[in-house]
Amino acid sequence: MKILIAKDAGYCFGVRDAVNLAYDTANDKGDVYMLGTIVHNERVIENLDKAGAKVVEKIEQVPDGKTLLFRAHGTAPELWKEARKKNINLVDGTCPLVTEIHHEIKLLEKEGRKTIIIGDHGHDEVVAIAAQVEKPIIIANIDEAKQMRKVKRAGIVSQSTQMIENVQEIINVLMQKVYDLRFINTICFPTRRNHEQIKELALQCDVMIVIGSYTSANSKRLTQLSLERNKRSYQVTSSSDLKEKMFDNCNSVGISAGASTPDEIIQAVVNKIKKIGKNTEGAIIYE
C-alpha cells in the first residue's frame, strides 16, 4: 500500500515556535503559565504540563514573580495591559502572521470602514483580532452574511485558518450589502498550502487520514475538505483510532494533519498504517 504524507501536514511554524518557546521558558525559568491551551491538542498540553508549562484561566492566577506566555493565537490588548500591571514576566508567543492580521484590521478601521472578521465565533484568535478595533462584525458562515445590514464602507479580514471557499461565499454575499468593500486576504500561507495539498491528495488516494483533535477547528476543516472530495476520509486523533477495515481494498493512503498535531503523533499513525498495509518501502512526502 502506497502512503503519501502532505508536506505541510502538522505543526505550522507559528505553533511550533510557540510550543518550543513554552518548553524553553519552562526550562529557563521553572514554571511558565499560559492563558488557555497553547494548541488544541490534549497530548501536547499534558506533556507541556509535565515540563512545567501550566494552563490558567485568568491572569490573577499567575503567581507573583512567575512568567506568563502569550500564545500563538494572539491576545487582546486589555489582557496585555492587565498583565503589565502585575509583578510577572511576560513572554510573547504570538505568531507574526496573527500580528499582521491585527495590524491590517486596525488600518481598515483607520480608513473609516466598518470592520468585519470572517471566522469562528469564540475562537481565541478571532476574539483577539476583534479586540483590536471597536465593535467589529464577526461572520462565520453565509447565513450570517445574509443577515448583515447594508453598510456604506467596510473592510474584511479573515481568521488565519479559514477555508478560501467559505471566505469567497461570504464575500459574494457582502458585495451586495456594502458599497465600498475592501478585503485583505489574511488566510496564512501554511494554511493555504495545507488546504491545497489535502484537496489534491484526496482526489488521488483511495483512503484519506486526517490527524487532529476534535477540538481543533483547523483539523475539522481539513477533514471537511477531504470528505468533499473523497468519501473514505477519516479524522483520527492518534494511531489507536485506526482500524484495519478502514483500509479494505486500499492501494493508496493520503495523510494530513492539523496545525496543532505534533510530529510524533503523525509518525505513530504512519507506522501503524505501514503495518496494516504491509508497506515496506516507507512513506512518500507529497508536495
Ligand code: SF4
Ligand atoms: S495557523 Fe498560520 S497564523 Fe496561525 S499560528 Fe500557524 S502560521 Fe501562524
